[in-house]
Amino acid sequence: MSSYPNRSDRTAPPLLDPARHALFLDFDGTLVEIAPRPDAIVVPPDLPATLSAISEACGGALAIVSGRSLPELAQFLAGFDGLLVGSHGAEARGMAPPLERAPEGLGRLQADLASYAASRGLLYEHKTHGAALHYRHAPEAAETVEAFARAVLETLPGFAMQPAKMAIELRPEGVSKDRALDSLWRLPQFAGRLPVYLGDDRTDEPALDWAARMGGFGIKVGEGDSVAHYRLPDPAGVRTWLGAGQEE
Numbered sequence: 047m048s049s050y051p052n053r054s055d056r057t058a059p060p061l062l063d064p065a066r067h068a069l070f071l072d073f074d075g076t077l078v079e080i081a082p083r084p085d086a087i088v089v090p091p092d093l094p095a096t097l098s099a100i101s102e103a104c105g106g107a108l109a110i111v112s113g114r115s116l117p118e119l120a121q122f123l124a125g126f127d128g129l130l131v132g133s134h135g136a137e138a139r140g141m142a143p144p145l146e147r148a149p150e151g152l153g154r155l156q157a158d159l160a161s162y163a164a165s166r167g168l169l170y171e172h173k174t175h176g177a178a179l180h181y182r183h184a185p186e187a188a189e190t191v192e193a194f195a196r197a198v199l200e201t202l203p204g205f206a207m208q209p210a211k212m213a214i215e216l217r218p219e220g221v222s223k224d225r226a227l228d229s230l231w232r233l234p235q236f237a238g239r240l241p242v243y244l245g246d247d248r249t250d251e252p253a254l255d256w257a258a259r260m261g262g263f264g265i266k267v268g269e270g271d272s273v274a275h276y277r278l279p280d281p282a283g284v285r286t287w288l289g290a291g292q293e294e
C-alpha cells in the first residue's frame with residue numbers, strides 16, 4: 047500500500063501565475079507521455095519554446111527536475127536553456143552540481159546491470175551516475191530484477207535503489223529531487239515566490255510535499271494516491287495548463 051494519502055482527489059489546480067509562482071516540472075509522465083522505451087518519447091516540438099517563455103515570464107524561476115541523465119535531458123529539451131536537474135537530483139545545469147562525483151564502483155555497477163540485461167532480454171539504460179533496468183516489455187520480470195538489483199547493492203554501499211515505472215534504477219545514495227529543490231531554492235530568482243511542483247511518479251512525492259511545506263502547492267499528474275492538493279489528468283493536461291498561464 048502507498049504511504050501517501052490521497053489528498054488531491056480530482057481538484058483542478060489554480061492558474062499558473064508567472065508573477066508569483068516558481069515552477070518545478072518533472073519530465074517523463076509529466077511533460078511528455080510515457081513511451082514503451084526511454085528513447086521513444088515524443089517531445090512536442092513547441093515544448094522547449096513554451097518552457098523558455100514561461101521561464102522568462104517567471105524571472106528564471108522555472109526548473110525541470112528529472113530522473114534522466116542531464117545530457118540526455120538537455121538534448122530532449124534542446125532550445126530551452128533554463129535550469130535543469132538530472133539523475134534524480136545528482137546533476138544540475140544552472141547551479142552547482144549537487145554531487146561532485148559518482149560513488150566508487152559506478153563502472154562495476156553499470157557493467158553488472160548491462161550484462162544482466164543482455165542475458166535476460168531486458169533494456170539497459172546507461173546513466174551518468176548510475177544505471178537502470180527496464181522491463182516494460184516483460185512485466186513478469188519485476189521481482190527477479192529487483193532481487194538482482196538488491197544483490198548488486200549489497201557490494202556497493204554508495205548506491206541506492208530508485209523504484210521507477212516498470213524499471214529499477216540504481217543511483218547514488220543521498221540524492222533526491224527534494225534535496226535538489228532545497229539547493230535551487232537558494233538561487234536569487236526564487237526569492238519571494240510560491241513553489242509549484244508537478245510530478246507523476248512515486249519519486250515525485252517528496253518534492254510535491256516539499257512545495258506545500260514551502261508555502262506553495264503540488265500538482266499530481268495522472269492516477270494514484272498523492273500528497274499533492276491538485277491533480278491534472280496527463281501530460282497533455284499539463285501542457286494545456288502551462289499554455290493557459292501564458293494568456294494575457
Ligand SMILES: O=P(O)(O)OC[C@H]1O[C@H](O[C@H]2O[C@H](CO)[C@@H](O)[C@H](O)[C@H]2O)[C@H](O)[C@@H](O)[C@@H]1O
Pocket residue numbers: 072073074075076079080081082083084085087111112113114115171178180182210211212213215247
Ligand atoms: O523523473 P522523470 O523525468 O519522470 O524520469 C523518470 C525516469 O523516466 C524514464 O523512464 C520512464 O519513462 C520511459 C519513457 O516513457 C518509460 O519507457 C519507462 O518505463 C519509465 O520508467 C527514464 O528512462 C529514466 O531514466 C528516468 O529516471
